[in-house]
Amino acid sequence: MQLSAFQDGFCAALRTDTPAPAWMDALCAQPGFAVYRNSGRKAALDALRANYPTAVQLVGDDWFFGAAQAYLAVQPPTDGRLMDYGAGFAAFLAGFAPAAELPYLSEVAQLDRAWTEAHLAADAPPLAASWMASQPPDALGAAHIAPHPAARWLWCNEHPAYSIWQRHRDGLSVDAALPWQAEGALLTRPRGAVQWCALPRAGTVFLDACAAGRPLAEAAEAALAATPEGAPETLAQLMALLLASGALSTPAGAKDTT
Template sequence: MTRPHGRFQQAFAKALFSSTEALDPAMRELATQPAFAVYRNTVMKACIDALEANFPAVARLVGSEWFRAAAALYVSAEAPRDGRLLHYGSGFAEFLRGFEPAAELIYLPGVARLDTLWLEAHAAQDASAADAAWVARRTPEQLAALSLRPHPAARWAWFDDQPVFSIWERNRAQGEVTDELAWQGEGALLTRPYDTVTWQGLTQASCVFLDACAGGATLQQAAERALAVDVKADLAAIFAGLLSAGAFTAPSSSPASNERTP
């Protein structure tokens, strides 16, 4: 049962993000007070500022004025559920997908998704990455039967038909780019095996390989699924690249896993 003070807190929070007309009479009277308007504007600005900080590639693409206008609509519809605003905006990519002024920017929801994945990788729990030397000592039979789980900070995505990763990377890095984009599908991998989030492009076969590992498949099963989408995929190069990027967590029997702090 919700206590009276709890009901008031819920109503107060709703008043911060809703139009005055949508409130019940008691809260409507409070919301019309000048002091409340100042408080509402302060909270709204904090949320918009957080979104602009959390989605820097999107903001750079569309400009601050456009971004903040769109963010204000998102904040009105999706109030924060967590006091840690680093986590705010999990639904922003989907919001942009249905946002009419962004209809011609077909890559924008994907860019927002990569900004979201960066946040998730940044905030994920620490863990030891799989040790490439330990993996290399396994026999072919042992490797085939080995299941490697993705690192807790590993995030990846495949985008059909659009160079979303290239667009995101160029705007995330904020560097000057003069070469032309190849308009084709791309994948992306974001990892944080140590202190800093890093990223790199991925093939579709690599994404499928990681999807399979995340589902508990053995390396042999993951390789078979990767070959199903690209019969010419270089499995050795895919696996080595993922290991080097820190995309896998250390197995419980490997030395690296035994060095982790409980």
């Protein structure tokens, strides 16, 4: 038997949603194998709980454990590095019937996931304001500036998901006076630690455009079009926020002008 075939059969036997090959019957019948299987399940469930701390705070341990078990049954880990486990959990919660009374839970889970992705993302030099100031206007407008690998952003049209998430993360109370309105969020890792802040709609549109490869001038036009009339934010303020938070990457081949 090839090693890969044995490994596939062994993994199938560890799962409860797929049939194990017949030649694994003797091994599966041993009491120790059940302990091994349960240990693997517990590790996955513990990882999911660790990766979604704000969701756990919102629903409690027992509710979350039930949801995590249901998720594990349909999306078991595919990588031994369990810190990255649960990429689809927020989408799972959006269709999870018991979560219907918490319509913001999926977006809060997305922010938990964004924290994990920002934490695990590759290092890269953030874009410096001095580089932008050194560019001729035409060249700057034509530049393609990508979001930083650690930048994650989210816009929620229906719920103040960011305020709910941020207050739990910062140990603050969520009171009845919380404005129920659309919100955006930005998570970055400018100095080795994940940070977060509110982001206006124009900011999410700008980052979407940059991620799609559109030149800076077009991304700026899209951001201006998404800015509500009379809004206090300006494009200059938005760029200052994105630069200060390290949300943009230095273009390839650009020289450091600091």
